[in-house]
Structures are given as C-alpha cells and as structure tokens.
Amino acid sequence: MQAIRFSLLAVLVLAVSGMLSNDVSAEGEMHFKLTADIDLEDRELSEAYGDESIEEQPPSAYTQFSNSARSREWTEIGTWNSEDLDADFSFTGIEFNMWWVEDDEDENYNARMQMRWTLSADGNEIAHYQDTGDDEYTCERDRWDPCEWVGFMEISETFVAGQSLSVKIEYQSFQDIFIFYNDMRDDSGILFEGSEGGIECVTEPHFYGIAFYSIDGPDWDTHLRDRLAIDFDVDVSCDAVIGVDVIAEIYYESGDLYDTWKYTNYLVNGTEPEYFWFEESISEAGNYTSNVWIQWCNGGEQCVWDLREYTNPVTIEFQTEYEEIRYFINDFPDNGTLDTDIDYSVYYELGPLRSWESENQGVSRFGNDWTTIGTWTSEDLTDNLSITGMQFSMWWVEDPDDDDYDADFQMRWTVESDGEVLVVADYGEEDYNFECEQDRYDPCLWILRYNFDDRLNQGANISVTIEYKSWQDVFVYYGKFFNSGILLECEGGCYDAPVAFIDSISAQQAEQGDSVDFNGSAIVNYGEITDYLWESSIDGPLSNFSSFNTSNLSLGNHTIYFSVNTTNGVSEIVNATIWIYATPVATAGIDVTGYPSVPIQFSGVGSDEDGTVVLYEWDFDGDGVFEWNSGDNGVEIYIYNIEGIYNATLRVTDNDGFTGTDVVRVTIIVVNVTIDDEGNVNVTDDDGEPVPSLSTIFAVVLVSLVALFRRS
The missing domain is CATH 2.60.40.10 (Immunoglobulins)
Structure with missing residues (x-):
C-alpha cells in the first residue's frame, strides 16, 4: 500500500526533495489535509505541512431560545479546494477526520456534535457523508488536547488527472466548538483508500516536512526545561523495510552550535503513512535554527543521508528559570570518571553485557537480576550546588549475535555523594521494559528524569553506579556523540546566587540638592561580578558601581534598589528608603x-x-x-x-x-520740616540733607499736622 498525502498550510516548513519512482503498481492511499492562510480566506487542500495548528471557531450551529433552550441546525464551517491532480487514482473508500473540542466558555450543554462532508470533483458532487441517529459526539477536553472525529464510507470512484477537488464541511451542535487543522498532529482532512493502478510505487520514502517548534501548555508547567519538538512524516511503499534516522544540529541565532540530537526508528513493511515526533530539552531562552539530516534505508539498499536546512527560527521562552550541569560518562568504568566535558574524539562501546543465566542442556534463561555495569565518580565540587532534578541517559542496543529474546531491558542508577546515597532511580514498574533491535552503530537512548531537592556542598563529589537487567545481551555506549551520563537540573541556578547588601546610605532624609553617599557590597559564591545596579523608584537607574554619591535625586520618597550581576546570575534585589524634601x-x-x-x-x-x-x-x-x-x-x-x-x-x-x-x-529716620517766607515746605534729615521723595507724602502729613497745631 502506498500513501500520497495532501495538506493545507499556514506556513510551509520544508519542501520535499526529489522522489524516485518506478512503474510498479500497488494499492495506495491519498490524503488531503485541510489548510488555510491565517485569515482563513484562502482555504486549500495541499500536500505541504504547516508548522503550527490553525484554531478556528465556526459559527454557532444552534438557535438560542429565550428560555435557554437550544435547537441544532446544520451550519457551514467552510469549503476547501485542491490544485489539479497530476495522476489518475481509483479509490474504494473515504475516511474523513476533524480535530475538535467544545468551547468551555460557552454554556455547558451536551454538544451532541454531528458532521457532514460533501466532496465534489470539478464542481460535481461525488460523495456525501453525514452523521445520523446515534452518531453524536462530546469532547470536554482542554483546547490544547482536542478530540478526533472520524467518519468512513465505502464508494467506488476514479479521479482523473487534471481534476480539482473540493470539500464542504458542515456541522450541528448544541454547544460552540473549536476545530483544529493544518499541522502534522492536527491533520484534519480526507483519506482515500485506493485500488490497483493509478499510483506508481515509490522506492524511496516521501519526506513531507519537518516542524520545529517550542512546546508549552498547562502540562509542561512542572518542567524546568522547555522543549523543542521535531515532527516529520514519510510515506513508504512496496512493502519495503525502511529505517529512519534523524540527526538534528541545533544552532543559536548567532550561528554557533547549541547541541546535536539523534533519533532512530524503523518501519517494517512500511505501507502506511508514518508520523514521527521526538523532543529534546533547551536550556537557554533565545532563537534557534537547525540543520536536519534524515537517513533513509530502503529495502536493504544503501542508506543515504539527506541534509535539510530548517532556517525558520524558533523562539524559546521559559516559565521557570533554571540552570543545568551535565556530567558525561567519559571513559571505561575501571577509570570511573564523570566529567562535565565530553571527549568527542572517541566513543566507548562496552559489552556484550549479560545479566541472565542459562542451563547447559537448554536455551531457557533464568536469574535475570540487577547487574552492575560500573561506577563513575566526579572530581570534588569547587562550589556548593542546589539541585532540584536529575536526568539519566544511556545509549544502548541489544546484541544482534545473541539469541533473539525480548530483552525487557531496565536500568537503575544509584547516585552517591561522599558515600551517602542521594538517589536510586529506575522506572520502578515491570511494564517499563525496553527493546532495541537496531544495529550496533545505531543504538537507542534510554532516559529517565527524577525529581530531586537537595544541596551538595563544596568539596564533595558525585558518583554514580549503573546497573541493568535484560533477557538478552546488550552493549552500552558513551563518549563522542553518545551523551550518556547525568544532567543536574537546578531551578533558578545550580550554584548559590550572589547576595547583595546595602551597607549604608548617608542619610535617611535629605534636602534636594544635598549630596548623598551610597555604599553596597556582595557575597559571590560562584562566578565573577560583572556589574552592580542601583535604581530609584522615582529616578530609575542611578549607578553601576558598588559605591557612589549623587546630589541629583528628585523630590519624594525613594525606594532604592540594589543588586549584583555575576557570571552565575543576578542576586536578589535588596532595598532601602530615602526621603528627598524641599524647604519652603x-x-x-x-x-x-x-x-x-x-x-x-x-x-x-x-x-x-x-x-x-x-x-x-x-x-x-x-x-x-x-x-x-x-x-x-x-x-x-x-x-x-x-x-x-x-x-x-x-x-x-x-x-x-x-x-x-x-x-x-x-x-x-527723624525729619525736620520748615516753611520758608515764600511758603515752601522743606523736609531734611538731621544732617540737613533733603529727605528722598518717597517720604514727601509723610512730610505733607506732618506739615498739615503742624499747621493745625499752630491755628489752635
């Protein structure tokens, strides 16, 4: 069986490179996916994939009555159109699917949602599917976790090259809903089941696209690290055994390499469209791009790596700040060293390792129990560490030369510090058993995250004893590309944060314009001080030195903030107050x-x-x-x-x-007033000098008083 996939796209991720084909006919499938531009006006059926899901809320599909009663009515969601088909295709069945969820902000009715799909070719209706009777659905999940509606009908038709298809989608529901489509997980659309003829057998996988995006949402709130997910789809045919390997090099926006990830999966008789998804942690916020190599191994033919650059940046933001320290297993256990630097010049293969026993007369195996691989120890810590989580990882593979048993592989990691056991970490349930039947050059990754809240003091060391059990011999790998080891997660920072102190402020209140002295200091446990920061709640930044003075503070009650920046992060902010006043x-x-x-x-x-x-x-x-x-x-x-x-x-x-x-x-002053023979009034002081003119009015008053006195 073969698959050809069509999808609707908001953003095209990676284009498909060349497809090799031959003339062998086979059963096939053709999958149209719903896509649209962001404004939802240009709806298409496309074979490309979007790197994010479109969330759309269709018009309400009910009539609301005054008594809060509702009646359903068929309401159109939209119509999607394809480009012209480039080949004939005969099909015998159609599967319709739509990802959807009830609107939790609408009144809580029983949605009893139903859908109907009308499919046309060149404007002529060829299929009509409708839910009837008891085909009624409810989905009361969160919007980031929708339900999948699926409808199927048998029909025998043939598409002819050059035709275009369209599908009109309608629904009825007692409650408002959201629908989701466009990306590789929310792959709403139409799947046609084909018959002999009309589709050529693809002898190489058809790589449709890769999505590279940040994961968020309520279910990640407890994780210290953000994740990047890589999605990709392939179609394979001709009953081929297909191996899929992915190596992704993740780059900072600056172009420097952040990390290298590896993913491996095998498809046996890969006759169905396959969807793959894997994730890795990102420890720093920022913009990232990637180079992605995909290796296809088809039907025993030589494997070929295919480089695909994905340059559309992904922005990582963190809900919780954290730091991490990775200790790599970097040599054989007789040396036993945990190191924060990995030696990429050499890798180690340890094995075959055996944890079971066998009777001489038979092939039965017994006594499978925890078996020690080795113990590795770090150097003494140069600083205190505050740990909030650990992640353990080991690359491994079953021994292909051993008899083919179900390995049921398990691991157990015991972490000690100066002889005191800190963590004994394993999955703890028999159901968590693992298989890895790949080649020795292509191992699988065993990984376990463990919550841990403790403090490791300066001078202590970390040692880890690794055990395993398996019904089949195994090999383990570390060094070079295999980042086996321990990852220490620290919320807010692994090392003790710097502590800032306001030693003195020369006055608690000062008149505007007076000089005020500020003195601060810090205790730095790890790293170096890069700068200080003094800030005022009124004037903003004041200084980047530990001590300074200023006479430019504005009037008012200031809260003065002081913090210290170091290569290990920023201290908590301390504060004090000062009042700058003005006198009348x-x-x-x-x-x-x-x-x-x-x-x-x-x-x-x-x-x-x-x-x-x-x-x-x-x-x-x-x-x-x-x-x-x-x-x-x-x-x-x-x-x-x-x-x-x-x-x-x-x-x-x-x-x-x-x-x-x-x-x-x-x-x-005392004034002398005289009147000469001509009747002129002269006003002088004791020295005989004339009194200034401003005093004349008072002199006149005095003269008047004298005149009155004389008459009396």
Missing part, C-alpha cells in the same frame, strides 16, 4: 525707609515646592522673638516709634515642619 521659601520684600509713629505695611509671601505653607511669622524688631503670626498670609502693618535700623524677619513653615526665613531692612 520666604520672601520678606524690598528694604524700606520709614518715620517714627508712621505705619509701615509688610507684605511677606511664602512658597513650598513639595507641599504648602501653613504658618507665617514676623519678628519686626530683629530681637529673635516672632511677635506676629498668621496661617493665611504674611501681610501686616507695624509702627516703629524710635529712629534706627531694624532687620525685620519673615519666617514661613510648611506642612512637613520645615522653615524658611528672609529679612527686610527697615530704616526709621
């Missing part, structure tokens, strides 16, 4: 000259940049006693009776209790 400004007015017993008006004012003035006070004679005050303003009249010079002081107080002062000079 008093303005007493300009200097004035007056005369005994003549009133002088004082008009003092005050202002406050960060508040209000609440008290005005005057000390008119400069003796330090403020004999007048008001909460409203600084306007007052005062009479000096004795000549002299007085420093009148205005003091204002703001709502924070701070004061400001200003002084006005008051000069009180």
